[in-house]
Amino acid sequence: MYLIRLCYDGTAYSGYQRQKNSRTVGQELLSAAEAVFGEVKRFAGCSRTDSGVHAYDYAVSFSAAKPLSPDTVVRAMNANLPEDISVYSCRIVPDDFHARYSVISKEYVYNIYTGEVRSPFYGKYSLFYPRDIDILLVDKGLKKFEGRHDFRSFMASGSKITDTVRTVFSSHVEKDGEMVRIYIEADGFLYNMVRIIIGTLLGLNENKISLDDIDKIIEKKDRKFAGRTVPAYGLFLNRVNYGQ
Amino acid sequence: MYLIRLCYDGTAYSGYQRQKNSRTVGQELLSAAEAVFGEVKRFAGCSRTDSGVHAYDYAVSFSAAKPLSPDTVVRAMNANLPEDISVYSCRIVPDDFHARYSVISKEYVYNIYTGEVRSPFYGKYSLFYPRDIDILLVDKGLKKFEGRHDFRSFMASGSKITDTVRTVFSSHVEKDGEMVRIYIEADGFLYNMVRIIIGTLLGLNENKISLDDIDKIIEKKDRKFAGRTVPAYGLFLNRVNYGQ
Numbered sequence: 001m002y003l004i005r006l007c008y009d010g011t012a013y014s015g016y017q018r019q020k021n022s023r024t025v026g027q028e029l030l031s032a033a034e035a036v037f038g039e040v041k042r043f044a045g046c047s048r049t050d051s052g053v054h055a056y057d058y059a060v061s062f063s064a065a066k067p068l069s070p071d072t073v074v075r076a077m078n079a080n081l082p083e084d085i086s087v088y089s090c091r092i093v094p095d096d097f098h099a100r101y102s103v104i105s106k107e108y109v110y111n112i113y114t115g116e117v118r119s120p121f122y123g124k125y126s127l128f129y130p131r132d133i134d135i136l137l138v139d140k141g142l143k144k145f146e147g148r149h150d151f152r153s154f155m156a157s158g159s160k161i162t163d164t165v166r167t168v169f170s171s172h173v174e175k176d177g178e179m180v181r182i183y184i185e186a187d188g189f190l191y192n193m194v195r196i197i198i199g200t201l202l203g204l205n206e207n208k209i210s211l212d213d214i215d216k217i218i219e220k221k222d223r224k225f226a227g228r229t230v231p232a233y234g235l236f237l238n239r240v241n242y243g244q
Numbered sequence: 245m246y247l248i249r250l251c252y253d254g255t256a257y258s259g260y261q262r263q264k265n266s267r268t269v270g271q272e273l274l275s276a277a278e279a280v281f282g283e284v285k286r287f288a289g290c291s292r293t294d295s296g297v298h299a300y301d302y303a304v305s306f307s308a309a310k311p312l313s314p315d316t317v318v319r320a321m322n323a324n325l326p327e328d329i330s331v332y333s334c335r336i337v338p339d340d341f342h343a344r345y346s347v348i349s350k351e352y353v354y355n356i357y358t359g360e361v362r363s364p365f366y367g368k369y370s371l372f373y374p375r376d377i378d379i380l381l382v383d384k385g386l387k388k389f390e391g392r393h394d395f396r397s398f399m400a401s402g403s404k405i406t407d408t409v410r411t412v413f414s415s416h417v418e419k420d421g422e423m424v425r426i427y428i429e430a431d432g433f434l435y436n437m438v439r440i441i442i443g444t445l446l447g448l449n450e451n452k453i454s455l456d457d458i459d460k461i462i463e464k465k466d467r468k469f470a471g472r473t474v475p476a477y478g479l480f481l482n483r484v485n486y487g488q
Contacts, residue, residue: 007364009365085364086361087362088359117330120330121251121298123327125365
Protein backbone atom coordinates (compact mmCIF):
# COMPACT_ATOMS: atom_id res chain seq x y z
CA MET A 1 0.00 0.00 0.00
CA TYR A 2 1.28 3.46 -0.96
CA LEU A 3 0.60 6.61 1.09
CA ILE A 4 1.08 9.79 -0.89
CA ARG A 5 1.13 13.33 0.57
CA LEU A 6 0.38 16.31 -1.59
CA CYS A 7 -0.74 19.93 -1.67
CA TYR A 8 -3.12 21.62 -4.07
CA ASP A 9 -4.66 24.91 -5.07
CA GLY A 10 -8.39 24.09 -5.12
CA THR A 11 -9.44 27.17 -7.13
CA ALA A 12 -10.06 25.26 -10.36
CA TYR A 13 -11.69 22.17 -8.80
CA SER A 14 -15.09 21.01 -7.63
CA GLY A 15 -13.52 19.73 -4.43
CA TYR A 16 -11.77 16.46 -3.84
CA GLN A 17 -14.45 13.82 -4.34
CA ARG A 18 -14.77 12.19 -7.75
CA GLN A 19 -17.95 13.29 -9.55
CA LYS A 20 -19.31 13.08 -13.05
CA ASN A 21 -19.04 16.14 -15.32
CA SER A 22 -16.76 18.20 -13.10
CA ARG A 23 -13.05 18.44 -12.53
CA THR A 24 -11.99 17.15 -9.11
CA VAL A 25 -8.67 16.71 -7.33
CA GLY A 26 -9.52 13.04 -6.69
CA GLN A 27 -10.03 12.38 -10.39
CA GLU A 28 -6.74 14.05 -11.31
CA LEU A 29 -4.90 11.96 -8.71
CA LEU A 30 -6.53 8.70 -9.77
CA SER A 31 -5.72 9.40 -13.43
CA ALA A 32 -2.09 10.17 -12.55
CA ALA A 33 -1.81 7.00 -10.41
CA GLU A 34 -3.26 4.92 -13.25
CA ALA A 35 -0.81 6.49 -15.70
CA VAL A 36 2.08 5.59 -13.37
CA PHE A 37 0.97 2.16 -12.10
CA GLY A 38 -1.37 0.87 -14.81
CA GLU A 39 -3.99 -0.39 -12.35
CA VAL A 40 -4.54 0.81 -8.78
CA LYS A 41 -6.88 -0.61 -6.12
CA ARG A 42 -8.49 0.69 -2.91
CA PHE A 43 -7.77 4.29 -3.94
CA ALA A 44 -8.84 6.52 -1.02
CA GLY A 45 -8.48 10.21 -0.13
CA CYS A 46 -8.22 11.46 3.47
CA SER A 47 -11.12 13.89 3.31
CA ARG A 48 -13.97 15.09 1.10
CA THR A 49 -12.90 18.71 0.89
CA ASP A 50 -15.45 21.13 -0.57
CA SER A 51 -15.35 22.86 -3.91
CA GLY A 52 -12.73 25.62 -3.84
CA VAL A 53 -11.02 24.49 -0.60
CA HIS A 54 -7.21 24.19 -0.78
CA ALA A 55 -4.75 21.80 0.89
CA TYR A 56 -1.24 22.30 2.24
CA ASP A 57 -1.31 18.62 3.25
CA TYR A 58 -3.62 16.03 1.75
CA ALA A 59 -3.14 12.25 1.70
CA VAL A 60 -4.25 9.40 -0.55
CA SER A 61 -3.61 5.68 -0.17
CA PHE A 62 -3.87 2.93 -2.77
CA SER A 63 -2.40 -0.43 -3.65
CA ALA A 64 -0.78 -1.37 -6.93
CA ALA A 65 0.90 -4.50 -8.23
CA LYS A 66 3.83 -2.60 -9.76
CA PRO A 67 6.64 -2.09 -7.19
CA LEU A 68 8.14 1.40 -7.42
CA SER A 69 10.45 3.24 -5.00
CA PRO A 70 8.86 6.17 -3.12
CA ASP A 71 11.16 8.68 -4.86
CA THR A 72 10.13 7.35 -8.25
CA VAL A 73 6.45 7.58 -7.31
CA VAL A 74 6.81 11.27 -6.31
CA ARG A 75 8.54 12.15 -9.57
CA ALA A 76 6.23 10.08 -11.79
CA MET A 77 3.04 11.36 -10.12
CA ASN A 78 4.16 15.00 -10.52
CA ALA A 79 4.99 14.38 -14.18
CA ASN A 80 1.33 13.31 -14.65
CA LEU A 81 -0.33 16.03 -12.57
CA PRO A 82 -1.29 19.63 -13.44
CA GLU A 83 0.70 22.49 -11.89
CA ASP A 84 -1.89 23.18 -9.19
CA ILE A 85 -1.42 19.75 -7.56
CA SER A 86 2.01 18.69 -6.20
CA VAL A 87 2.95 15.39 -4.58
CA TYR A 88 5.73 15.95 -2.03
CA SER A 89 6.16 12.54 -0.40
CA CYS A 90 5.38 8.85 -0.70
CA ARG A 91 5.87 5.96 1.67
CA ILE A 92 4.97 2.31 1.92
CA VAL A 93 2.38 1.58 4.63
CA PRO A 94 0.79 -1.66 5.96
CA ASP A 95 -1.96 -3.22 3.84
CA ASP A 96 -4.70 -2.35 6.35
CA PHE A 97 -3.90 1.38 6.12
CA HIS A 98 -6.65 3.65 4.75
CA ALA A 99 -6.06 7.37 4.04
CA ARG A 100 -9.44 8.24 5.53
CA TYR A 101 -10.14 5.68 8.27
CA SER A 102 -6.58 5.70 9.67
CA VAL A 103 -6.69 9.45 10.36
CA ILE A 104 -6.20 10.37 14.03
CA SER A 105 -6.77 14.08 13.50
CA LYS A 106 -6.91 16.73 10.82
CA GLU A 107 -6.12 20.40 11.13
CA TYR A 108 -7.72 23.12 9.01
CA VAL A 109 -6.61 26.74 8.78
CA TYR A 110 -8.82 29.63 7.67
CA ASN A 111 -7.12 32.76 6.29
CA ILE A 112 -8.64 36.20 6.81
CA TYR A 113 -7.05 39.21 5.10
CA THR A 114 -7.70 42.39 7.09
CA GLY A 115 -5.94 44.88 4.81
CA GLU A 116 -7.87 47.97 3.74
CA VAL A 117 -7.99 47.00 0.06
CA ARG A 118 -8.36 43.69 -1.71
CA SER A 119 -5.00 42.03 -2.36
CA PRO A 120 -4.33 40.78 -5.90
CA PHE A 121 -2.13 38.06 -4.38
CA TYR A 122 -4.16 36.79 -1.41
CA GLY A 123 -7.62 37.19 -2.94
CA LYS A 124 -8.01 33.55 -3.94
CA TYR A 125 -6.64 32.23 -0.64
CA SER A 126 -8.30 34.34 2.05
CA LEU A 127 -11.50 36.07 3.06
CA PHE A 128 -11.27 39.81 2.41
CA TYR A 129 -12.32 41.37 5.72
CA PRO A 130 -11.23 45.03 5.81
CA ARG A 131 -11.70 45.69 9.52
CA ASP A 132 -9.92 45.06 12.79
CA ILE A 133 -10.02 41.65 14.41
CA ASP A 134 -9.89 41.52 18.21
CA ILE A 135 -7.47 38.58 18.36
CA LEU A 136 -7.85 37.99 22.11
CA LEU A 137 -11.65 37.96 21.92
CA VAL A 138 -11.74 35.69 18.87
CA ASP A 139 -9.25 33.34 20.51
CA LYS A 140 -11.47 33.16 23.62
CA GLY A 141 -14.44 32.35 21.37
CA LEU A 142 -12.43 29.73 19.50
CA LYS A 143 -11.46 27.99 22.74
CA LYS A 144 -15.18 27.39 23.47
CA PHE A 145 -15.15 24.81 20.69
CA GLU A 146 -12.30 22.77 22.17
CA GLY A 147 -13.24 19.38 23.63
CA ARG A 148 -16.00 16.90 22.85
CA HIS A 149 -19.25 18.52 21.67
CA ASP A 150 -22.28 17.87 19.53
CA PHE A 151 -21.53 20.22 16.62
CA ARG A 152 -24.96 19.95 14.97
CA SER A 153 -25.36 23.77 15.03
CA PHE A 154 -22.22 23.99 12.92
CA MET A 155 -23.24 21.60 10.16
CA ALA A 156 -24.71 22.76 6.83
CA SER A 157 -28.47 22.25 6.87
CA GLY A 158 -29.42 19.40 4.57
CA SER A 159 -26.44 17.25 5.61
CA LYS A 160 -27.59 13.70 6.39
CA ILE A 161 -24.94 12.79 9.01
CA THR A 162 -26.57 11.58 12.27
CA ASP A 163 -23.52 11.27 14.52
CA THR A 164 -22.63 14.91 14.96
CA VAL A 165 -20.32 14.58 17.98
CA ARG A 166 -16.71 15.55 17.30
CA THR A 167 -13.68 16.32 19.47
CA VAL A 168 -11.64 19.46 18.85
CA PHE A 169 -8.12 18.74 20.15
CA SER A 170 -6.50 22.13 19.67
CA SER A 171 -7.04 25.56 18.17
CA HIS A 172 -5.24 28.86 17.91
CA VAL A 173 -5.30 32.26 16.22
CA GLU A 174 -2.22 33.70 14.55
CA LYS A 175 -1.66 37.24 13.28
CA ASP A 176 0.91 37.77 10.53
CA GLY A 177 0.84 41.39 9.33
CA GLU A 178 -2.61 41.97 7.86
CA MET A 179 -3.35 38.22 7.62
CA VAL A 180 -5.16 36.46 10.48
CA ARG A 181 -5.10 32.66 10.49
CA ILE A 182 -7.41 30.50 12.59
CA TYR A 183 -6.37 26.86 13.16
CA ILE A 184 -8.67 24.04 14.31
CA GLU A 185 -7.58 20.43 14.86
CA ALA A 186 -10.21 17.72 15.44
CA ASP A 187 -10.83 14.00 15.06
CA GLY A 188 -13.29 14.84 12.28
CA PHE A 189 -15.35 17.65 10.81
CA LEU A 190 -18.99 17.94 9.77
CA TYR A 191 -19.99 19.43 6.42
CA ASN A 192 -19.06 23.18 6.48
CA MET A 193 -18.16 22.93 10.20
CA VAL A 194 -14.99 25.06 10.02
CA ARG A 195 -16.61 27.64 7.76
CA ILE A 196 -19.61 28.05 10.11
CA ILE A 197 -17.36 28.22 13.20
CA ILE A 198 -15.32 30.99 11.53
CA GLY A 199 -18.51 32.84 10.52
CA THR A 200 -19.70 32.61 14.13
CA LEU A 201 -16.36 33.95 15.42
CA LEU A 202 -16.63 36.90 13.01
CA GLY A 203 -20.10 37.55 14.47
CA LEU A 204 -18.39 37.65 17.89
CA ASN A 205 -15.77 40.07 16.53
CA GLU A 206 -18.58 42.29 15.20
CA ASN A 207 -20.35 42.27 18.61
CA LYS A 208 -23.39 40.57 17.11
CA ILE A 209 -23.04 37.82 19.72
CA SER A 210 -21.23 37.52 23.07
CA LEU A 211 -18.79 34.88 24.32
CA ASP A 212 -21.59 33.28 26.39
CA ASP A 213 -23.76 33.07 23.28
CA ILE A 214 -21.29 30.59 21.79
CA ASP A 215 -22.02 28.07 24.56
CA LYS A 216 -25.74 28.62 23.95
CA ILE A 217 -25.41 28.15 20.18
CA ILE A 218 -23.59 24.84 20.74
CA GLU A 219 -26.38 23.70 23.11
CA LYS A 220 -29.13 24.58 20.60
CA LYS A 221 -27.99 21.91 18.12
CA ASP A 222 -29.62 23.88 15.33
CA ARG A 223 -27.82 25.45 12.37
CA LYS A 224 -29.99 28.55 12.37
CA PHE A 225 -28.47 29.89 15.61
CA ALA A 226 -24.87 29.85 14.39
CA GLY A 227 -23.20 32.52 12.23
CA ARG A 228 -22.75 32.78 8.48
CA THR A 229 -20.83 30.27 6.36
CA VAL A 230 -17.62 31.99 5.20
CA PRO A 231 -16.36 31.28 1.64
CA ALA A 232 -14.50 28.08 0.77
CA TYR A 233 -11.50 29.81 -0.82
CA GLY A 234 -10.06 30.94 2.56
CA LEU A 235 -9.96 27.37 3.87
CA PHE A 236 -6.95 25.02 3.76
CA LEU A 237 -6.55 21.47 5.00
CA ASN A 238 -3.29 22.10 6.83
CA ARG A 239 -2.22 18.78 8.32
CA VAL A 240 -3.38 15.17 8.35
CA ASN A 241 -2.14 13.26 11.37
CA TYR A 242 -1.73 9.47 11.27
CA GLY A 243 0.26 9.35 14.53
CA GLN A 244 3.40 8.19 12.76
CA MET B 245 -2.05 66.13 -9.93
CA TYR B 246 -2.98 62.76 -8.41
CA LEU B 247 -0.40 60.15 -7.38
CA ILE B 248 -1.86 56.67 -7.05
CA ARG B 249 -0.08 53.65 -5.51
CA LEU B 250 -1.18 50.14 -6.38
CA CYS B 251 -0.18 46.49 -6.53
CA TYR B 252 -0.91 43.94 -9.22
CA ASP B 253 -0.57 40.33 -10.22
CA GLY B 254 0.99 40.55 -13.68
CA THR B 255 0.19 36.96 -14.72
CA ALA B 256 -2.62 37.92 -17.09
CA TYR B 257 -0.97 41.04 -18.57
CA SER B 258 1.46 41.94 -21.34
CA GLY B 259 3.34 44.17 -18.92
CA TYR B 260 2.55 47.73 -17.92
CA GLN B 261 2.98 49.73 -21.10
CA ARG B 262 -0.10 50.44 -23.19
CA GLN B 263 -0.02 48.50 -26.49
CA LYS B 264 -2.46 47.66 -29.22
CA ASN B 265 -4.12 44.23 -29.22
CA SER B 266 -2.96 43.09 -25.79
CA ARG B 267 -4.14 43.54 -22.25
CA THR B 268 -1.85 45.73 -20.18
CA VAL B 269 -1.91 47.07 -16.63
CA GLY B 270 -1.49 50.61 -17.97
CA GLN B 271 -4.57 50.29 -20.17
CA GLU B 272 -6.67 48.95 -17.28
CA LEU B 273 -5.58 51.84 -15.06
CA LEU B 274 -6.23 54.49 -17.70
CA SER B 275 -9.69 53.03 -18.40
CA ALA B 276 -10.50 53.03 -14.68
CA ALA B 277 -9.24 56.62 -14.28
CA GLU B 278 -11.35 57.74 -17.26
CA ALA B 279 -14.38 55.97 -15.79
CA VAL B 280 -13.84 57.83 -12.50
CA PHE B 281 -12.74 61.27 -13.75
CA GLY B 282 -14.18 61.53 -17.26
CA GLU B 283 -11.02 62.92 -18.80
CA VAL B 284 -7.46 62.57 -17.46
CA LYS B 285 -4.27 64.22 -18.71
CA ARG B 286 -0.52 63.55 -18.42
CA PHE B 287 -1.21 59.96 -17.38
CA ALA B 288 2.15 58.35 -16.52
CA GLY B 289 3.32 55.08 -14.95
CA CYS B 290 6.51 54.79 -12.87
CA SER B 291 8.08 51.99 -14.91
CA ARG B 292 7.68 49.89 -18.06
CA THR B 293 7.54 46.53 -16.34
CA ASP B 294 7.81 43.49 -18.64
CA SER B 295 5.11 41.04 -19.52
CA GLY B 296 4.37 38.76 -16.54
CA VAL B 297 6.21 40.89 -13.95
CA HIS B 298 4.24 41.69 -10.77
CA ALA B 299 4.19 44.73 -8.49
CA TYR B 300 3.80 45.10 -4.74
CA ASP B 301 4.17 48.85 -5.24
CA TYR B 302 3.54 50.65 -8.50
CA ALA B 303 2.72 54.34 -9.03
CA VAL B 304 0.85 56.35 -11.64
CA SER B 305 0.33 60.11 -11.81
CA PHE B 306 -2.21 62.09 -13.80
CA SER B 307 -4.19 65.31 -13.69
CA ALA B 308 -7.95 65.64 -13.92
CA ALA B 309 -10.32 68.57 -13.77
CA LYS B 310 -12.75 66.80 -11.40
CA PRO B 311 -11.77 67.34 -7.74
CA LEU B 312 -12.14 64.15 -5.66
CA SER B 313 -10.82 63.32 -2.20
CA PRO B 314 -7.99 60.74 -2.08
CA ASP B 315 -10.21 58.23 -0.21
CA THR B 316 -12.90 58.54 -2.87
CA VAL B 317 -10.31 58.01 -5.61
CA VAL B 318 -9.06 54.77 -3.98
CA ARG B 319 -12.58 53.37 -3.67
CA ALA B 320 -13.73 54.49 -7.12
CA MET B 321 -10.60 53.22 -8.88
CA ASN B 322 -10.92 49.79 -7.21
CA ALA B 323 -14.58 49.61 -8.20
CA ASN B 324 -13.45 49.99 -11.84
CA LEU B 325 -10.46 47.65 -11.75
CA PRO B 326 -10.23 43.85 -12.10
CA GLU B 327 -9.37 41.76 -9.01
CA ASP B 328 -5.70 41.38 -9.96
CA ILE B 329 -5.03 45.15 -9.68
CA SER B 330 -5.61 46.99 -6.36
CA VAL B 331 -5.13 50.66 -5.64
CA TYR B 332 -4.13 51.17 -2.01
CA SER B 333 -3.41 54.89 -1.75
CA CYS B 334 -3.85 58.22 -3.43
CA ARG B 335 -2.45 61.65 -2.68
CA ILE B 336 -2.36 65.09 -4.26
CA VAL B 337 1.10 66.08 -5.53
CA PRO B 338 2.52 69.25 -7.13
CA ASP B 339 1.73 69.87 -10.81
CA ASP B 340 5.32 69.23 -11.93
CA PHE B 341 5.32 65.72 -10.42
CA HIS B 342 5.73 62.82 -12.86
CA ALA B 343 5.41 59.16 -11.75
CA ARG B 344 8.41 58.19 -13.86
CA TYR B 345 10.73 61.23 -13.91
CA SER B 346 10.30 62.05 -10.21
CA VAL B 347 11.50 58.60 -9.11
CA ILE B 348 14.60 58.67 -6.88
CA SER B 349 14.98 54.90 -6.73
CA LYS B 350 13.09 51.69 -7.37
CA GLU B 351 13.55 48.35 -5.66
CA TYR B 352 12.85 45.01 -7.30
CA VAL B 353 12.69 41.63 -5.56
CA TYR B 354 13.16 38.29 -7.28
CA ASN B 355 11.64 35.18 -5.63
CA ILE B 356 13.32 31.78 -5.93
CA TYR B 357 11.54 28.72 -4.53
CA THR B 358 14.06 26.06 -3.50
CA GLY B 359 11.63 23.36 -2.32
CA GLU B 360 12.07 19.87 -3.72
CA VAL B 361 8.76 19.85 -5.59
CA ARG B 362 6.90 22.57 -7.47
CA SER B 363 4.51 24.50 -5.21
CA PRO B 364 0.91 24.94 -6.42
CA PHE B 365 0.82 28.25 -4.52
CA TYR B 366 4.16 29.88 -5.33
CA GLY B 367 4.49 28.62 -8.94
CA LYS B 368 3.27 31.82 -10.57
CA TYR B 369 5.30 34.08 -8.28
CA SER B 370 8.73 32.47 -8.07
CA LEU B 371 11.37 30.60 -10.04
CA PHE B 372 11.25 26.88 -9.21
CA TYR B 373 14.88 26.03 -8.37
CA PRO B 374 15.00 22.71 -6.48
CA ARG B 375 18.55 22.92 -5.18
CA ASP B 376 20.49 24.56 -2.39
CA ILE B 377 21.42 28.23 -2.59
CA ASP B 378 24.66 29.28 -0.90
CA ILE B 379 23.23 32.49 0.55
CA LEU B 380 26.58 33.91 1.69
CA LEU B 381 28.16 33.33 -1.72
CA VAL B 382 25.19 34.75 -3.63
CA ASP B 383 25.14 37.78 -1.32
CA LYS B 384 28.85 38.40 -1.99
CA GLY B 385 28.13 38.17 -5.72
CA LEU B 386 25.18 40.54 -5.39
CA LYS B 387 27.30 43.14 -3.58
CA LYS B 388 29.58 43.35 -6.67
CA PHE B 389 26.73 45.15 -8.42
CA GLU B 390 26.39 47.88 -5.81
CA GLY B 391 27.58 51.36 -6.80
CA ARG B 392 27.82 53.16 -10.14
CA HIS B 393 28.54 50.84 -13.08
CA ASP B 394 28.01 50.51 -16.79
CA PHE B 395 25.47 47.65 -16.81
CA ARG B 396 25.61 47.02 -20.59
CA SER B 397 26.42 43.30 -19.99
CA PHE B 398 23.12 43.05 -18.09
CA MET B 399 20.86 44.52 -20.73
CA ALA B 400 18.81 42.40 -23.17
CA SER B 401 20.52 42.36 -26.55
CA GLY B 402 18.54 44.40 -29.04
CA SER B 403 17.76 47.14 -26.52
CA LYS B 404 18.45 50.57 -28.05
CA ILE B 405 19.34 52.46 -24.86
CA THR B 406 22.73 54.17 -25.16
CA ASP B 407 23.24 55.47 -21.61
CA THR B 408 23.74 52.19 -19.74
CA VAL B 409 25.26 53.57 -16.53
CA ARG B 410 23.12 52.99 -13.44
CA THR B 411 23.69 53.21 -9.68
CA VAL B 412 22.69 50.34 -7.41
CA PHE B 413 22.07 51.84 -3.98
CA SER B 414 21.42 48.71 -1.96
CA SER B 415 20.89 44.98 -2.24
CA HIS B 416 20.33 42.01 0.02
CA VAL B 417 19.40 38.33 0.05
CA GLU B 418 16.71 36.98 2.39
CA LYS B 419 15.90 33.37 3.18
CA ASP B 420 12.37 32.55 4.37
CA GLY B 421 11.90 28.79 4.67
CA GLU B 422 12.32 27.39 1.18
CA MET B 423 11.88 30.81 -0.47
CA VAL B 424 14.95 32.93 -1.25
CA ARG B 425 14.37 36.58 -2.12
CA ILE B 426 16.94 38.84 -3.76
CA TYR B 427 16.40 42.61 -3.48
CA ILE B 428 18.05 45.27 -5.67
CA GLU B 429 17.47 49.02 -5.35
CA ALA B 430 18.79 51.37 -8.05
CA ASP B 431 18.20 54.77 -9.64
CA GLY B 432 17.04 52.94 -12.75
CA PHE B 433 17.15 49.59 -14.51
CA LEU B 434 17.98 48.54 -18.07
CA TYR B 435 15.74 46.17 -20.01
CA ASN B 436 15.94 42.72 -18.28
CA MET B 437 18.70 43.97 -15.96
CA VAL B 438 17.41 42.35 -12.77
CA ARG B 439 16.57 39.08 -14.53
CA ILE B 440 20.08 38.84 -16.05
CA ILE B 441 21.76 39.74 -12.73
CA ILE B 442 19.76 36.98 -11.00
CA GLY B 443 20.65 34.49 -13.77
CA THR B 444 24.32 35.42 -13.32
CA LEU B 445 24.08 34.93 -9.54
CA LEU B 446 22.54 31.47 -10.10
CA GLY B 447 25.55 30.70 -12.35
CA LEU B 448 27.74 31.69 -9.38
CA ASN B 449 25.70 29.42 -7.10
CA GLU B 450 26.18 26.57 -9.57
CA ASN B 451 29.97 27.16 -9.69
CA LYS B 452 29.83 27.99 -13.38
CA ILE B 453 31.53 31.31 -12.61
CA SER B 454 33.56 32.67 -9.69
CA LEU B 455 33.12 35.86 -7.67
CA ASP B 456 35.99 37.48 -9.60
CA ASP B 457 34.26 36.62 -12.87
CA ILE B 458 31.43 38.99 -11.94
CA ASP B 459 33.82 41.98 -12.01
CA LYS B 460 35.09 40.77 -15.37
CA ILE B 461 31.58 40.36 -16.80
CA ILE B 462 30.72 43.93 -15.76
CA GLU B 463 33.93 45.19 -17.45
CA LYS B 464 33.18 43.36 -20.72
CA LYS B 465 30.08 45.48 -21.42
CA ASP B 466 28.70 42.67 -23.56
CA ARG B 467 25.50 40.71 -22.87
CA LYS B 468 26.96 37.40 -24.01
CA PHE B 469 29.30 37.12 -21.00
CA ALA B 470 26.53 37.38 -18.38
CA GLY B 471 24.28 34.55 -17.20
CA ARG B 472 20.84 33.44 -18.35
CA THR B 473 17.71 35.62 -18.17
CA VAL B 474 15.46 34.14 -15.46
CA PRO B 475 11.66 34.13 -16.03
CA ALA B 476 9.56 37.27 -15.55
CA TYR B 477 7.04 35.66 -13.17
CA GLY B 478 9.49 35.60 -10.22
CA LEU B 479 10.04 39.37 -10.44
CA PHE B 480 8.19 42.03 -8.42
CA LEU B 481 8.56 45.79 -8.39
CA ASN B 482 8.72 46.09 -4.61
CA ARG B 483 9.05 49.79 -3.83
CA VAL B 484 9.04 53.10 -5.70
CA ASN B 485 10.82 55.86 -3.79
CA TYR B 486 9.98 59.53 -4.39
CA GLY B 487 11.86 60.72 -1.31
CA GLN B 488 8.68 61.89 0.38
